[in-house]
Amino acid sequence: MLLTLLAATGLGLLRIRNLFAVVMLAGVYSLLSAGLFTVMDAVDVAFTEAAVGAGISTVLFLGAMALCGHHESRPGHTPLLPLFVVCLTGIALVYGTMDMPPFGGADNPVHHHVADHYIEESYHEIGIPNVVTSVLASYRGYDTMGETTVVFAAAVGVMILLIGARTRRERPGGEGGDG
Amino acid sequence: MREEVIVRVGAKVLAPFIITFALYVHFHGDYSPGGGFQAGVILGAAFALLALVYGLDEVQRVLPPWFVQACAAMGVVIYAGVGVATMLLGHNYLGYNALAPDPSHAEHGQHYGILLVELGVLVTVFGVMVSVFYLFAGRGRKAQ
Numbered sequence: 001m002l003l004t005l006l007a008a009t010g011l012g013l014l015r016i017r018n019l020f021a022v023v024m025l026a027g028v029y030s031l032l033s034a035g036l037f038t039v040m041d042a043v044d045v046a047f048t049e050a051a052v053g054a055g056i057s058t059v060l061f062l063g064a065m066a067l068c069g070h071h072e073s074r075p076g077h078t079p080l081l082p083l084f085v086v087c088l089t090g091i092a093l094v095y096g097t098m099d100m101p102p103f104g105g106a107d108n109p110v111h112h113h114v115a116d117h118y119i120e121e122s123y124h125e126i127g128i129p130n131v132v133t134s135v136l137a138s139y140r141g142y143d144t145m146g147e148t149t150v151v152f153a154a155a156v157g158v159m160i161l162l163i164g165a166r167t168r169r170e171r172p173g174g175e176g177g178d179g
Numbered sequence: 180m181r182e183e184v185i186v187r188v189g190a191k192v193l194a195p196f197i198i199t200f201a202l203y204v205h206f207h208g209d210y211s212p213g214g215g216f217q218a219g220v221i222l223g224a225a226f227a228l229l230a231l232v233y234g235l236d237e238v239q240r241v242l243p244p245w246f247v248q249a250c251a252a253m254g255v256v257i258y259a260g261v262g263v264a265t266m267l268l269g270h271n272y273l274g275y276n277a278l279a280p281d282p283s284h285a286e287h288g289q290h291y292g293i294l295l296v297e298l299g300v301l302v303t304v305f306g307v308m309v310s311v312f313y314l315f316a317g318r319g320r321k322a323q
Contacts, residue, residue, distance in 0.1 A: 063315035155307035
């Protein structure tokens with residue numbers, strides 16, 4: 001049911017050329033995926049998807065839309081070559097899944113490497129009921145620190161791009177031209 | 180949107196609850212879904228909502244751009260600082276057991292450590308979200 005709604009929203013996203021409706025549909029898409037994650041018991045992921053996908057990124061898209069107008073122009077080329085490439089990639093991906101263990105199988109390697117230890121021992125070792133939090137912040141603390149640094153670095157990149165563009169426009173022909 | 184009474188009052192009523200919810204998501208992340216990242220996004224969303232309704236200038240009087248940019252850097256410093264602190268206490272980098280007040284219950288240190296590093300994540304994500312929002316929202320205006 002949710003997957004059908006997701007597919008319908010995705011098709012709608014492709015067909016509509018009014019960018020305001022596209023932004024709203026993208027928010028709907030995120031909310032539906034969050035529902036799907038909840039159904040699959042991945043509540044933490046669903047939470048993040050709802051907050052980031054349906055919340056902040058909708059606002060940022062609206063902000064970007066205020067800069068570039070409400071209508072998407074028609075592409076100047078035929079969609080046949082991209083369609084061919086996408087089909088080829090899809091076939092390659094499906095071929096790749098042939099070797100994978102059956103979906104949801106209890107004996108799959110992913111469930112038996114370190115997951116058993118986390119689920120059985122994390123309450124005694126960390127003392128926290130939410131296994132996701134103890135894996136994220138304690139067992140995998142270095143990874144999360146790297147993630148935080150990546151988020152920070154991405155923001156610095158955006159700042160350099162946007163603030164740099166602004167100062168260049170305010171000083172046309174200034175010495176900071178190509179910086 | 181400055182003349183819409185319902186939107187203005189609604190945003191004003193909702194904002195404190197959104198901010199409180201963000202803090203709940205952070206400090207209750209040990210027991211329920213959520214954590215620093217989600218809390219930071221929700222906190223940023225609260226200020227984005229206020230800025231959309233009341234205008235960017237009003238929000239920037241409370242949260243100046245230099246402050247949120249400093250937040251984005253401070254979060255990483257908090258996270259890495261916890262690691263350095265545990266090293267100074269004689270444990271491994273990010274070995275939270277060092278933070279336990281009573282060494283016989285070393286796992287209590289994990290609580291403090293996780294809360295502190297998640298606080299670092301919260302501060303960084305909040306700073307990043309609000310800074311990026313400021314840049315996008317302020318850009319079109321400055322260009323005109």
